[in-house]
Amino acid sequence: MPLPHVYSVAEITACIKRLIEGSRDLQEIWVRGEVSNFRPSSRHLYFSLKDENALLSCVMFESRKKSLRLALSDGMEVVARGNIGVYGARSRYQLYVEEILSVGRGVLYLKFEQLKEELKKAGYFDPERKSPLPYLPRAVGVVTSATGAAIRDIIRVLEDRFPNLRIVLAFCRVQGEGAAEEIAQAIQDLNDYGEVDVIIVGRGGGSLEDLFAFNERGVAEAIYKSRIPIVS
Structure with a gap:
């Protein structure tokens, strides 16, 4: 009887990483939650988004931090845009944040983007309509x-x-x-x-x-x- 394949921890993590980062449902998503465990560093921002049922680790790299217009702090309710990925060294999935909006502004922005996409599909912005x-x-x-x-x-x-x-x-x-x-x-x-x-x-x-x-x-x-x- 052949021996079963025994995975290394790194192999399992790599497999999970491929599954998560290969899912379109987890890329370019918006997540709403309360900022928690906010830990700014000299380069990147580390924090979590939480609600009453779950906690999601987040990181915003220096290249994206430059565009941040909010002074983040624990307890703020925000809407964050980004991609879910896996940090292999700790086998941890997290949100790699591209943009953060205050919750009021974020909800309005999402509403605007949704309507714009609907109208675009309906032909409202076709050049021949101008x-x-x-x-x-x-x-x-x-x-x-x-x-x-x-x-x-x-x-x-x-x-x-x-x-x-x-x-x-x-x-x-x-x-x-x-x-x-x-x-x-x-x-x-x-x-x-x-x-x-x-x-x-x-x-x-x-x-x-x-x-x-x-x-x-x-x-x-x-x-x-x-x-x-x-x-x-």
Whole structure:
């Protein structure tokens, strides 16, 4: 009777490493959890992500650490992007982190990326869908807030460059509850009006949270369905 093959520890670890790192399900993933055991070094960042049921070891190498915009500390809830791999010397699987976002920003970012991918597959971004901009518009519609610096800046620039231009204003909320619906409705109202050559949809600066109304599906669909070219 032939003797069974006896694996070395290194062989077992190498086999597990191939299985884990060869799985597409474990590459380019996002993981949400609470930072624990945070141990910064002069070069790399070592920490764990945990929830009520499990703990995942993580490492962020120096090359990626340079892009980190958060001051990590134990107890923070974050969303991390990376690849699951195996550290052979200790036979330990861990997340090799490429990017870390605070949980609020991370959830919004993931929502945005998911919607963008869905719209891309549906053909919303196909080049042939883009409408050409008029060389010298006679009338421009503006979708923005009635207050704030954005409307003043837009009007000033338009009047400086096109003194005889007619400006049609469609005011709406640009952040907060219901803002996305109002932006979409303002775009539709200008299409129904029909007497502008191009529409500007915009607002002043702000955080990802402040700007997120412009990333909602309803706004994307209103832009997609618009018969009038839109600049945003």
